[in-house]
Amino acid sequence: MKVLQFTIPVPLDKSIIVQKDVLPNFYPHLHRHQEIQLTWIQKGEGTLVADNNMHSFRSNEIFWLGANQPHIFKSEPSYFLPKSKKKIVAWMFFFNPNGALAAFFNLPEMKLLKNFVQQHQSGFKLPAQHVIEVSNKMLRIAQSAGADQLMLFVELLKQLSSYPDLAPLSAGNKTPMFSEHEGIRIGNIYNFIMQQYDKPITLEDAAKQAHMTPQAFCRFFKKHTLHTFVSFLNEVRINEACKKLTDGDYDNIATVAYTCGFNSITNFNRVFKGITGQSPSEYMNSYFQSVEH
Missing domain, CATH: 2.60.120.280 (Regulatory protein AraC)
Known part of the structure; x- marks a missing residue:
């Protein structure tokens, strides 16, 4: 498969x-x-x-x-x-x-x-x-x-x-094998989420893209990606936030949070730290320090 x-x-x-x-x-x-x-x-x-x-x-x-x-x-x-x-x-x-x-x-x-x-x-x-x-x-x-x-x-x-510092792209469990039809379906879901991450996306919206009920979609998505829908959406949003924070195109962290689909700066800070292990300001400081060196 x-x-x-x-x-x-x-x-x-x-x-x-x-x-x-x-x-x-x-x-x-x-x-x-x-x-x-x-x-x-x-x-x-x-x-x-x-x-x-x-x-x-x-x-x-x-x-x-x-x-x-x-x-x-x-x-x-x-x-x-x-x-x-x-x-x-x-x-x-x-x-x-x-x-x-x-x-x-x-x-x-x-x-x-x-x-x-x-x-x-x-x-x-x-x-x-x-x-x-x-x-x-x-x-x-x-x-x-x-x-x-x-x-x-x-x-x-x-x-x-010879380089000792090569961190793997995929840590832990590998994504389960799946059929070509399932691969196309997962790819379509990825595309939908990655194009709409800055908008309010619901579980029902994503399930509709896959032509599935929300319950069946949850089981399918977790089985084939090892993510829940919410955890994957949050990772996409935080990934985009990291790029915006380090590009320096935005006035403040709150603006980045709202342009990445978060409707609360408190929730953004909590999710950001949960995924990166750092607060947004700590992430920016460590990034720019590493670039300077």
Whole structure:
């Protein structure tokens, strides 16, 4: 049973697929594929859903997604406006350590790199301090071919494996496997919530999108996402609030709270701390301190 299983087209003379996307927005459906995916977002912002966890993303960030890890890079709503002239620019590397590269990864000399790949099946976001180094290596790989490209790719894996601070994108339980039909339905629900998060969304509204009764929807959503509807909605809203707080486009925290769908600053502060472990002001302080360093 699979979620919108993709087959990445692999040229006969390539074991690593290098792809550059310049598009109005990221592919908008929840999907998975056998290949591991390394994505450098040169330009774009939105929310990454990986398994049952979500992460905001913005320009000049790098993400590793494990083999068969369900994911969607959901561009911000402004990218879908009729007159939007925004573009996303992303470099993506795909490789399957169990496919054409299997014999290579089974060499004794590759044991450490094979272990690294196996240990990061839940993906990771590359810490900001490593982005320049890794993106430069990705560009060199993209500009090379043949044996040179493969050797540079091995160097890239060695570099990534040397970093001790790679936190997984999806902690704890993995999202249960589900059928293609269920995957489409979950993807549609994700899209609805992520486009309407700033409005008063009820359980009944979401259930209607899935053509289900509220009771059946609650069971379905919890089974397939490990979230309740309210906890997922709150995570989307807090994820958006984090982006707005650190972008510096808003006058105060209360404005951010109301533009992210909260009708009470008290409730916003409580939910924010419950999800991030910090108050909004503490989050902003720690973020800007880390950027300065």
